[in-house]
Amino acid sequence: MIPNEQYVYAKILHYCSIVTLLLLTLTFVVYVTGAISPYIPPEKLFEFLTYESDEIIKKTEMPIGWEWIGLVGYSDMLLYALLSFLALSTVLCYASILPILVKKKEKVYVIIALLEIIVLLFVSSGILQS
């Protein structure tokens, strides 16, 4: 009754949600307990949470965009990695249904899926900055 692409999309999204929930929980415990050092200690970050984002970046030298990649040994940067994974789940789901749509010769939906992937990859690249 449910199209194959919808079933596959649901399956991938389910894996993404479970992986995110488990790893976020584990990493957050590591972060708050200090088991792995954070790049910016939470108590220091907390002092600046009333400031605008531009100011907090200047004052704490907080990495933005994909800068966490070079600092992934820190617990707070691992949390950024997981939040980035969460925000990229849709790309994984779309990429996984593309072969099915191509096989079904659903030209319009192939184009829509490709455009959505391009939009999400483009915005995630950080080329656009405010």
Added chain:
Amino acid sequence: MIELSWWMYSIILFIISFILGMFVVMAGVGGGVLYTPLVSGFFPFHLDFVRGTGLFVALAGSIAAGPGLLKRGLADLRLSMPFALVASVFSIIGSFIGLALPSWLVQTLIGVTVITLAIVMTVGKKVEFPETKEPDRLSKTLAIYGFYYDENLRKIVEWRVQRGAQSLLMFAVIGLIAGMFGLGAGWINVPVLSIFMGIPLKIAAGTSKFLISITDSSAAWVYLNNGCVIPLITVPSVLGVMLGSYYGVAIMAKASPKVIRVAVVTILLIGGIRSLLKGLGIWI
């Protein structure tokens, strides 16, 4: 004023998000619409971080609920894809507009939007099976139609879409608002899908919840790339909403729809009024 430590805020955010997560599932709204006005109104965090987190909260709730809705046929992928594409492009534009506007103005507009929504939820009528005229050219071209088994009616309900082309325009506006205010979009998706496009309420609610996972992904990236996402705020909120959503699904059958509706409207009014007063500088 009592000063709390950072870890106390993390615990409070988790508890509040867990409670909101339960209501979000039971009320069929996104999550950001309850989270953003409430947390921006009552917590000492800059609005940038609350909006960024609001989008992640809506995104996480949607990703948690999406698979079940898709597998049960209560959300439709084919219906979602074209409208989600338009909404996600415009949510990026909305995010940049929102980040460029002064905080007090955004806070005020959030207050106005949320209070309006609370009023609409109180007086508005829900049509479970809207009448659908002939599907338009776009809907026919994209072959957007479907059917699902309604457990209450114990029969297969067929649905199709009307006003597809005009709906694309409406989803552009939805995306713009979602990105600008960090509110998610479930609260406005449902009436558009149901009343305007003629889709049965169950499919409209399910598809709306799923759509957020696509729309808010793009807006969330704008906030993430501009330093507006702080794990200290975002992670306990995301975990709270996800766990609350799972628990909400489990107790959904026992909960009274009327009580849930009253509770959600109350939360919206409290958050909306507080946002409005804070934005206007009356109660900082």
